[in-house]
Amino acid sequence: MPDVVVVGAGIVGAACAYYAARAGLDVVVLDRGPVAGGTTGAGEGNVLVSDKEPGPELDLALLSNRLWRELADSGPDGPGPGPAGGGFEFEAKGGLVVAETPPVMEALADLAVKQGVEHAVVEPGRLRDYEPHLAEGLAGGVFYPQDAQVQPMLAAARLIRRGGESFGRGALMLRTGVTVTGFVRDGDRVTGVRTDQGDILAGAVVNAAGTWGGEVAALAGVRVPVLPRRGAILVTEPLERPLIRHKVYTAAYVTAVASDSEGLESSAVVEGTPAGPVLIGASRERVGFDRAVPASVLGRLAAQAVALFPVLAGYKAIRAYCGFRPYCPDHLPVIGEDPRAPGLYHACGHEGAGIGLAPATGHLIAQALTGTRPDLELTPFRPDRFGEETP
Amino acid sequence: MNPARRLVRADPEPGFEIDVDGEAVPVVPGQSLGAVLHAAGIRSWRTTRSGGRPRGLFCGIGVCFDCLVTVNGVPSLRACQIEARPGDRVTTGRPHPDGRPAADHASTEREAAGPAGPGRDRGAGGGRGDS
Structure with a gap:
């Protein structure tokens, strides 16, 4: 037993x-x-x-961030955070949250202070030091070095x-x-x-x-x-070289995550993967377990991603997938x-x-x-x- | 006659050849590019970004997106979902040398790549892949 x-x-x-x-x-x-x-x-x-x-x-x-690093470092499948990343592509890539307007930038910086986690406020003129392909005209951002990704x-x-x-x-x-x-x-x-x-x-x-x-x-x-909260992800063709270095998302994502709305919410969340494709999210909808994602949702994700990274307009989105986040009230x-x-x-x-x-x-x-x-x-x-x- | 064809009483139209990286490769009309490459003994036509591991047909039914290939200049098409047509030029290898975006004219070339067969859009490799 x-x-x-x-x-x-x-x-x-x-x-x-x-x-x-x-x-x-x-x-x-x-x-x-x-x-x-x-x-x-x-x-x-x-x-x-x-x-x-x-x-x-x-x-x-x-706590979990620390444990993920331990798992990636201690795995028999290869030490992280190298390319093997513990055998599950652990990448300590860091996250860059960007603000479209100065008031949003102020709110972002305030949140970072309240969180008390490791971060760096990024002036608008320095954003491209982090992400060379970011759009013009953003009001700044906050970089979180602890953000990571796994497969x-x-x-x-x-x-x-x-x-x-x-x-x-x-x-x-x-x-x-x-x-x-x-x-x-x-x-x-x-x-x-x-x-x-x-x-x-x-x-x-x-x-x-x-x-x-x-x-x-x-x-x-x-x-x-x-409860299920549906999300869709758009996937580009594999890129030969990484164009996007970190997980990059707009400040609107933070409010979308915390929202209780049943209707469609979406905000740009863009990141590369070790295999080459760029993943583009994120949408949130409460529509039960319906797997049929309307093309309009995917179109919106694509448009938001291109607004953030105009260079993506030159690549094809070749597929999409969806899933259901387990959502508690x-x-x-x-x-x-x-x-x-x-x-x-x-x-x-x-x-x-x-x-x-x-x-x-x-x-x-x-x-x-x-x-x-x-x-x-x-x-x-x-x-x-x-x-x-x-x- | 090919015994497999006799078995299913296939009577295909006369075959033709397409260009695969400069080599002439025979096609039976109706074959997908994946089938053409496989029949010619070509098992892999691109490599992964990390590790350079070989990729070719895996699922063969349009789900896995492993068999991506460049056809008439249009990159990242699924070989298993595209019918080989006379005049096709297939380029294997990496989709974007130098990491450059696909050229703007690529989508136009795709539209102009020949009349789409009934119910068969040559651009099917793009977009709505989750249904």
Whole structure:
């Protein structure tokens, strides 16, 4: 019998499994689909501190940023932050947030001071020292050297593999194509999962089902409101040489992330990848699980990216993809044991920041599972904070 | 006759040749460029930016975007999704030598690259790839 069953083989499930195995627990990871088949495989691989409001999410992001660096540096797949980047293309590229107008620039600079993270205010005349191809007429920016990027699918797969290889045979087992259909209970206590391939008893269960975390919670009779917020990414043809050095986005992105609007919001988020294509985001819409992204959304993303980097007009966007951010009403993830169903731990609802926040989430879950005092206060992330009404 | 063609009773129109990096390569009408290259024993026609690893047909059905190739001067088209046509000039290798953007006239050349077949847009490699 494993100590822990992790439901979900996305980046958060992979990190929970890795850190639990590292803490000496035997772990089984289940997913109804493949590794990184949900939101993990549909993002850009952001590891950001720059877009976080001061508070619990920024604390989580800073802890996670440090852990990502450790994972990239210590991997058997090659030290980071070189080209191998821990085997998952970790790039400590830094993020540049740009402002279109002087008042926005002032707000950006204020936010950076409040965040208290490493940053540099960039005068308009120096922007091109950071990004030679940026448009004219911007009011300045703030550079965040800690912002980074990983290839999220590789990262999830590497963490699972590394967990199994590093901590002894049987420490971490992956089973894909297994659907969780319910929970085994002993009174209130969760003592395992029911699946379409039989019951698996375990000391604890971690719900790392991302955007589908609310459905898994419901199987245990508890309410965890995770809603889908669709995002689309436009992908250019591969570039021979990097044109864009950092993650670059407009200040509007910060307000879009924090917004509660159901309608379409978009702001330019542009970055290169080691493989060559440039990724162009970001849109946010609450439209359920509808995968049909209208061409108008993609057109808007392209126009915003070209406004920021006119040079991109000379390249073709050759494809696009979309995914569903796991969105909680208060924009914070759900991390920790559920007092309504002891033995069930949640690690979901990270919205668009799941890649960045995954290692800290896994680390904190492993501490909770082993009864160690967590490095961060988990109260802001507690699973029963939402009440019982439907949003 | 080619036994595979006999098996499916194929009776293709007369073949022709296209230019692949200056070499004449035979085409059976209706073949995709990916099929043409594969049939000619060409398994890889570009390399990755980091590591210079070979890339060619991977999925073969338009999903993976690994088989990008330059056709009549238009870079980054999926070989598996484009029908070979008489007069085609295929250039393998890296899409943008020197990291320069595609020339402005490229999109015009694409439109002018020959009449599109029924329901078959030669520009299908661009844009809306997520449906």
